[in-house]
Amino acid sequence: MMSWIKKLETNTPNVWVQWVRAYILRGVNFWDFCLTAAHSWFWSNIINCRDALIQIADTIDHAKNLLCKPDYKQQIYELLRQKGSVLPMYKTVGDSLNYPKHKIIGLLAIQNKLPTLDNLSRRGLQLANKCVLCESHSECAPHLFFECFFSAVVWCTVAQWLAVPPLTSMNAISMWYKGHNRGKSLVKRQRRCLLLCSIYQIWNERNRSVFKGVKTPPASLIWKIQYLVTLRLSHIVE
Ligand SMILES: [Zn+2]
Numbered sequence: 001m002m003s004w005i006k007k008l009e010t011n012t013p014n015v016w017v018q019w020v021r022a023y024i025l026r027g028v029n030f031w032d033f034c035l036t037a038a039h040s041w042f043w044s045n046i047i048n049c050r051d052a053l054i055q056i057a058d059t060i061d062h063a064k065n066l067l068c069k070p071d072y073k074q075q076i077y078e079l080l081r082q083k084g085s086v087l088p089m090y091k092t093v094g095d096s097l098n099y100p101k102h103k104i105i106g107l108l109a110i111q112n113k114l115p116t117l118d119n120l121s122r123r124g125l126q127l128a129n130k131c132v133l134c135e136s137h138s139e140c141a142p143h144l145f146f147e148c149f150f151s152a153v154v155w156c157t158v159a160q161w162l163a164v165p166p167l168t169s170m171n172a173i174s175m176w177y178k179g180h181n182r183g184k185s186l187v188k189r190q191r192r193c194l195l196l197c198s199i200y201q202i203w204n205e206r207n208r209s210v211f212k213g214v215k216t217p218p219a220s221l222i223w224k225i226q227y228l229v230t231l232r233l234s235h236i237v238e
Pocket of ligand 1: 131132133134135136137143144147148149
C-alpha cells in the first residue's frame with residue numbers, strides 16, 4: 001500500500017495515478033481526502049494506510065518527506081519499532097513468521113494508533129461514533145478489540161487454543177507475552193503469529209463492515225485465523 005501512496009505523492013507518470021486524480025480525488029488533496037462507504041476496499045485500505053503513516057510520522061509534512069526517500073519502507077518500519085520500544089511485543093513483531101500486514105496493524109493497534117472513531121474525533125473529524133460490529137457502543141480501541149461481543153468471542157477461542165486465561169486487553173496480551181512468549185522456538189513464534197493475526201482480523205472485519213457493509217460471524221473469523229496461522233507455519237516448516 002505504501003508504494004501506491006508514494007506513487008500518488010510523487011505524481012509518478014502512471015495510468016493508475018492519473019485515474020485516481022481524475023475520478024477519485026477530483027481536485028481534493030490526497031492528504032485531506034475523506035472516505036465514504038461508497039469507496040472500494042482497495043481505496044479504503046490506501047486511505048487507512050495514509051492515516052497510519054501520519055500517525056507514525058506525527059505530521060503530514062514528515063510523512064511526505066519519508067515517502068521521498070529511496071529506503072522509505074525501511075525508515076517507516078524503523079520509526080514504528082522505535083515508537084514501540086516500551087512494550088515487549090515490539091521486539092519480535094518483525095519475525096518473518098508474521099504476515100507483513102499483520103506486523104504493521106499489530107504495532108499500530110498496540111500503540112492505539114489505528115484510526116478508530118474516537119481517535120479520528122480527537123483529530124477533529126466530526127463522525128457519529130458507534131461500533132459497527134455490535135452497533136451498541138462507541139468505538140475505541142479497548143472496546144473494538146476486546147470488550148465488543150464479537151472480539152470477546154474471538155479472544156475466548158484464542159485463549160482456549162493457547163491454554164491461557166481470557167485475553168481482555170492489550171496490556172493482558174503484553175504481560176502474557178512477557179511472561180511466556182519471549183524466545184525463538186517455533187511454538188512461541190507460532191503463538192505470537194496467532195496474536196497478531198487475531199488483532200489484524202478483528203481490525204479487518206471492522207473495516208469490511210464499515211466500507212463494504214459485509215459482516216462475518218465470529219466463528220468464520222476464528223476459522224480464518226486458524227487457517228492463516230497454520231498456512232504460515234506450513235511454509236516455514238517445509
Ligand atoms: Zn462493539
